[in-house]
Amino acid sequence: MASHTIRVLLCKTTMESHDRGVRFLATKLRDAGMEVIYLNFLEPVEVVDTAIEEDVDVIGLSSSVEGHVAVLEAVTSQLQTRGHRRVLVLVGGVIPEEDIAPLQAMGVQGVFGPGSYVSDIIQFIHDHVPARV
Numbered sequence: 001m002a003s004h005t006i007r008v009l010l011c012k013t014t015m016e017s018h019d020r021g022v023r024f025l026a027t028k029l030r031d032a033g034m035e036v037i038y039l040n041f042l043e044p045v046e047v048v049d050t051a052i053e054e055d056v057d058v059i060g061l062s063s064s065v066e067g068h069v070a071v072l073e074a075v076t077s078q079l080q081t082r083g084h085r086r087v088l089v090l091v092g093g094v095i096p097e098e099d100i101a102p103l104q105a106m107g108v109q110g111v112f113g114p115g116s117y118v119s120d121i122i123q124f125i126h127d128h129v130p131a132r133v
Helices: 020-031 044-053 068-081 097-105 118-128
Strands: 007-012 035-040 058-063 088-093 110-112
Touching: 007 020, 007 044, 020 035, 020 058, 020 088, 020 118, 044 058, 044 068, 058 068, 068 088, 068 097, 088 118, 097 110, 110 118
Parallel strands: 007 035, 007 058, 058 088, 088 110
Antiparallel strands: none
């Protein structure tokens, strides 16, 4: 469990307006004591650049349309290539069941679909973000 203020980057990487869930999550993560950076419409390399620049512990991507597998493949690949394997990568939104195993295989640690409880997401983050020394 983390012993510091957890920093979270939440973003949407597509040009679509379904952001109610991710904005609600941002508020609840802040209420839980986390520092949240929320951005819209980033390319995968921009997500990783921002995550590194902001020294985040968690990247949470929101997807309500197709394309999340390719986006997350690029994000996890960039994180590995650039030596930032400790960043917890999560995805939420409308994620088809058949996409979950491929996402996990590429390094996405948490997948949260419609009906997920915010309390479960908060607990997942606390359980999986390592303490910084």
